[in-house]
Amino acid sequence: MSGIYIHIPFCKQACHYCDFHFSTNMKYKEDMVAALCEEIRLRKNEYIKTTVETIYFGGGTPSVLELPQINQIIDAVCQHYQVAENPEITLEANPDDLTTEKLAQLNDSPVNRLSIGVQSFFEEDLKLMNRAHNAQEALACIVQAQTYFDNISIDLIYGIPDMTADRWRENIYKAIELKIPHISSYALTV
Numbered sequence: 001m002s003g004i005y006i007h008i009p010f011c012k013q014a015c016h017y018c019d020f021h022f023s024t025n026m027k028y029k030e031d032m033v034a035a036l037c038e039e040i041r042l043r044k045n046e047y048i049k050t051t052v053e054t055i056y057f058g059g060g061t062p063s064v065l066e067l068p069q070i071n072q073i074i075d076a077v078c079q080h081y082q083v084a085e086n087p088e089i090t091l092e093a094n095p096d097d098l099t100t101e102k103l104a105q106l107n108d109s110p111v112n113r114l115s116i117g118v119q120s121f122f123e124e125d126l127k128l129m130n131r132a133h134n135a136q137e138a139l140a141c142i143v144q145a146q147t148y149f150d151n152i153s154i155d156l157i158y159g160i161p162d163m164t165a166d167r168w169r170e171n172i173y174k175a176i177e178l179k180i181p182h183i184s185s186y187a188l189t190v
C-alpha cells in the first residue's frame, strides 16, 4: 500500500506561528498545479509495484485550489499510477474556504475526506495565531461539512500562550459534541 502526499504551497494569509512552505501570492497557482502534474508523471516509475490507496492534499491550504485544479491533480495521479478502486482522498481545508458552494463542489469530486484546520473554537486564540477564520466560521463550517462528508478530521492546537487547561478541554469537548470522528492535536511550535 502507498499513499501520495501533495503539497499545495499557498495560503490566504500567514499564521504567525507557521513554518511550512507557502506563499500568500496566488499568482502562480495555475503554474504550480501544472508543475505538480508534471512531477507526478516524471515520478511514476517510483511506485510501479504498489497500489496507491490514499491521496492527501496538504499545505499550505489546498482548499484555495479551484475544483478543476483539484480534479486535474487527481486525474494525473490516476493516469500515471495504479490507484485502488476506492482510494481515500483527503483535502486539507480552512474553515473560511468551506462555503456551501465549495462543499457542494467537493462533494461532487473524488475527494472523500476533509481535514479542517479549525485549531481552536475560541476567537482570542484564532486572533493571536492570525488565522484567516473566526470562531463562528470554525463551528459553522463543521456543521455544513457534515451534511456532505462523514469522514472529517479537525486540527486543534494546544500550548497557545494564555490557553488554560479548561479552555483546551472545552475545545476537545466541542469536537466530541460535534461527533468529529478524528481529531489531530498539535502543540504550538513557533
Ligand code: SF4
Residues within 6 Å of the ligand: 010, 011, 013, 014, 015, 018, 019, 020, 022, 059, 060, 061, 094, 117
Ligand atoms: S494556513 Fe496552515 S500552512 Fe497556511 S500559514 Fe496558516 S498554518 Fe501555515
